[in-house]
Amino acid sequence: MQSESTEKIIYAIEETLLKTETAFDKNLGNAAVSLAEAFGVSRCSIMSVNSGEQTLEVLASTKEELVGCKRKLSDVTISTRALLDNTPLKTNPETLSFFQPLDSSRFSCPYSINIPFSYLDKKLGVFILSDPKDGNPLSAEQEVSAIRVTRHIAPYIYAVQSKELIESKVAKCEQTTKHMLELDALKTDLANFIVHDLKGPISTIMANLDMLSYEELTPLQLEYLNIAMSDIYKLQRMVMNILDVSKLEDGKIKIYRDEVDVYDLVKRETASCKNSLSQKNIQLKLEGGPHICYIDESLIGRVLANLLFNAIDYSPEEAELAVSLRYDDALHEVLISISDHGTGVQDEFKEKIFDKFFQVHSEASQRKATTGLGLTFCKLVVTAHGGRIWVEDAPGGGAAFKFTLPERLQEGPA
Numbered sequence: 526m527q528s529e530s531t532e533k534i535i536y537a538i539e540e541t542l543l544k545t546e547t548a549f550d551k552n553l554g555n556a557a558v559s560l561a562e563a564f565g566v567s568r569c570s571i572m573s574v575n576s577g578e579q580t581l582e583v584l585a586s587t588k589e590e591l592v593g594c595k596r597k598l599s600d601v602t603i604s605t606r607a608l609l610d611n612t613p614l615k616t617n618p619e620t621l622s623f624f625q626p627l628d629s630s631r632f633s634c635p636y637s638i639n640i641p642f643s644y645l646d647k648k649l650g651v652f653i654l655s656d657p658k659d660g661n662p663l664s665a666e667q668e669v670s671a672i673r674v675t676r677h678i679a680p681y682i683y684a685v686q687s688k689e690l691i692e693s694k695v696a697k698c699e700q701t702t703k704h705m706l707e708l709d710a711l712k713t714d715l716a717n718f719i720v721h722d723l724k725g726p727i728s729t730i731m732a733n734l735d736m737l738s739y740e741e742l743t744p745l746q747l748e749y750l751n752i753a754m755s756d757i758y759k760l761q762r763m764v765m766n767i768l769d770v771s772k773l774e775d776g777k778i779k780i781y782r783d784e785v786d787v788y789d790l791v792k793r794e795t796a797s798c799k800n801s802l803s804q805k806n807i808q809l810k811l812e813g814g815p816h817i818c819y820i821d822e823s824l825i826g827r828v829l830a831n832l833l834f835n836a837i838d839y840s841p842e843e844a845e846l847a848v849s850l851r852y853d854d855a856l857h858e859v860l861i862s863i864s865d866h867g868t869g870v871q872d873e874f875k876e877k878i879f880d881k882f883f884q885v886h887s888e889a890s891q892r893k894a895t896t897g898l899g900l901t902f903c904k905l906v907v908t909a910h911g912g913r914i915w916v917e918d919a920p921g922g923g924a925a926f927k928f929t930l931p932e933r934l935q936e937g938p939a
Contacts, residue, residue, distance in 0.1 A: 531670040534563045542681045549685050553585035554592075560674065561587045564667055566654045567834045568634065572596075572604055573650040573682060581605060581651060584682075604651045607639035611648065613672060614639045617662065636662045642675045644683040652678065692869065704847045712882065714770060727764060730757050751800050766831070766898040770881065773905040780821045780909055787859050787930065788815045788850055790822060795848060796828040798837060806843045813850030816859055818930045824906045825930070831899045832863045832926050839867035839924070847919075857932045858912070864925040875916050879904040903928070 541556045542549070553571060561569035568588040580595040581604055596602050598609070598763035607614035618635045637655030641648065651673040657663060663671070734754050742750060772778040795809055802809055836846050847864040870878055877883050881901045907914040907928045 531673055534560070534670070534674055535762055538674065539677060539681075542678070547687055549681075551585065553682075554589075556678070557585045557587055560654070562655050562672060564663065565658050566663075567656040567658055568653075570653040570655075571650065571682075572653065573686070574598075574608070574648060581608065584650070603637065603639050604653065604778065608641045608648055608651050611641050611642070611643070613668065615662065615668075636660075638663055638668060638671060640672055640675045642679040642682075644679040647683065649679055649682055649686070709881075717771060720764050723760075724766055727757065727761055748891070752804065755801050755804065762827075762831065762834070762899070765827070766902045770898050770902050770905065773902070773909065778824075780824065782819050782821055784817050785820050785822045785825075786815050787818050787825075787861070788813050789821070791829060791848060791850055791861065793827055794833060797830065798833050801834060801837050801848075805837065805840065807837060807840055808843075808845045809848065810845060813847045813848075816850070816852050817932075818859055820910055820930055820935050821906075825910070828861075828903045828906050828928070829861070831903050832928075835899060836863050836865035836867075836924075836926070840865045841867065852932075853929075856929075858929045859932065860927060862927045862928050864919040865924060866919065866921065866923040869918055869922060869924045870907050870916050878916060879914065 537559060538556050541559065544552050553758050557569045561567065566715055570588075571584050571589055572581045573584045574580075574594070575582050578595070579598045581598065582595045583591045583593060586592055596605055603614055603616055615638045616636065634656040636657055637653060638650040640654075641650070642652055643649055652671070654663065655672055660924055708813050731754075734750065734757060737750055738754075769778060791813070792811065795811060798809070833846075833848075840846060844866045846866075847862070849862045851860045851862075852858075853860060874883075879900045881898065883901075904914050907930070911931045913931040914926070917925045917927065919925040
């Protein structure tokens with residue numbers, strides 16, 4: 526078979542495979558018919574590797590009843606041997622007996638050539654020409670031509686398989702994403718439902734505990750009252766975080782900015798932690814000086830409170846907390862840092878810890894958020910102010926939560 530004839534076959538086959546008005550499997554079937562005619566054989570089949578099932582499957586054949594037939598890659602057959610050896614395999618009546626009984630069926634024939642094909646070093650399948658019409662094996666020239674044709678078919682099969690694989694993975698990702706979004710919405714709805722029912726009882730408990738504080742109490746009773754007050758305030762913060770995270774995400778919370786001395790705000794929030802600090806005999810060290818920023822005092826105050834109580838919760842008895850405030854002249858922003866001497870935060874969690882509902886379950890870290898929303902609230906508020914928030918390893922061990930606040934309101938694009 527001359528080179529020009531081979532080129533004509535390749536051109537015709539590629540033209541067939543590129544037809545967009547018909548499905549690729551139909552085009553492949555038509556290509557098999559054309560190849561059988563071109564090489565003078567009664568049967569032409571194209572088998573493809575199914576990686577999931579570890580089989581060779583007939584994608585197209587001049588005998589339609591063969592389409593869909595499969596061979597396990599572990600079977601000792603002509604096609605699997607050619608694929609695994611990555612070498613064309615010819616059979617005749619003598620060599621065929623080696624592959625019986627698997628290949629002794631009504632589809633077997635005395636003469637065939639099985640040509641493995643691959644693309645980008647990936648084994649894709651086997652191209653089979655069998656049952657020559659004149660009863661004689663293919664000539665050496667025909668075999669060379671068939672191998673060339675096979676190499677041109679391989680990229681098309683690779684492209685279709687890659688497309689199907691990508692579409693399958695995209696569909697699975699979309700399905701998983703949809704399921705995760707539904708779960709997240711359900712979790713949010715459930716949390717909001719519970720929180721709304723908790724607000725009333727929490728207010729009642731707080732009011733009654735406050736009334737008790739005006740009574741004459743023994744030192745032990747006062748200690749118990751302070752513990753109860755501390756825990757109910759913690760519960761109130763949890764409830765407010767759940768409500769306000771949803772509002773911040775939906776853009777339903779307005780930020781009322783004003784000129785605020787951030788140092789005074791830090792001092793007030795640290796003073797509000799007095800009872801919690803005394804219960805664990807924790808010393809608090811405050812560094813910094815007055816500086817005015819244009820912020821929402823209430824929201825930033827709650828950010829400070831969340832970070833302070835978080836640091837207290839994860840600090841051991843008789844530890845020290847370090848709170849610092851520093852102004853950056855170059856960036857025109859205030860940097861606030863709150864450092865504890867707890868177990869710290871592992872590197873792989875330092876970004877995720879601010880994600881909604883994220884909680885660290887690790888014996889090495891042992892940092893356990895309550896609702897997984899306190900730090901999310903902090904990130905949303907700081908980001909809304911044009912600042913940044915992150916966590917680092919504190920000097921001497923522990924975690925250092927830091928956030929920035931621009932000195933003035935940053936104007937966005939018009």
